[in-house]
Amino acid sequence: GDSVTQTEGLVTLTEGLPVMLNCTYQSTYSPFLFWYVQHLNEAPKLLLKSFTDNKRPEHQGFHATLHKSSSSFHLQKSSAQLSDSALYYCASSSSSFSKLVFGQGTSLSVVP
């Protein structure tokens, strides 16, 4: 079945430094890839979604590029902010009725 791998469990960064969270996937088909963000005691919310036409999605300063050759969809931001501290999930979906397959999640902690 489909799977998503996030190699970092915890990332601690100083405010202002660049962010890069890794995500690779395995799928029989060409899935849609997503990044969801979950702040403490809140619901997960969509941050980014891959496009079918290879455009690079961007939101709140975050961007991600789908590389089919390496099966990756890494999340990046040029300058971390304290408010970016949250749990980030990479997810894939190969079917309708949005059965999302989530990675283990990466907890991002941005410190002053």
Add this chain to the structure above:
Amino acid sequence: DPKIIQKPKYLVAVTGSEKILICEQYLGHNAMYWYRQSAKKPLEFMFSYSYQKLMDNQTASSRFQPQSSKKNHLDLQITALKPDDSATYFCASSQEDRGGGTEVFFGKGTRLTVV
């Protein structure tokens, strides 16, 4: 205003008992889901429903039974509760089309603790 309402927010249950988790969505979506998040596992898909019809079931145990009395309503009944069932259960919804890849909206979750 929250558009996906889950009740209760917190729930403590005794091992062996039965509980029902409530979910209603007011986004007008045609699909609803249950996901589970525990300390040991990431967010995990459980069920998907569309217009009160079960579309997919990835839960091995029959102790978990979704119930849909209206198309915007999807409850989760859990019987013979075990401590391993302790988790946060998220209800979610989306507006599905044939293209797939639609955004899934999540409720705030019900945190279940089984003692």
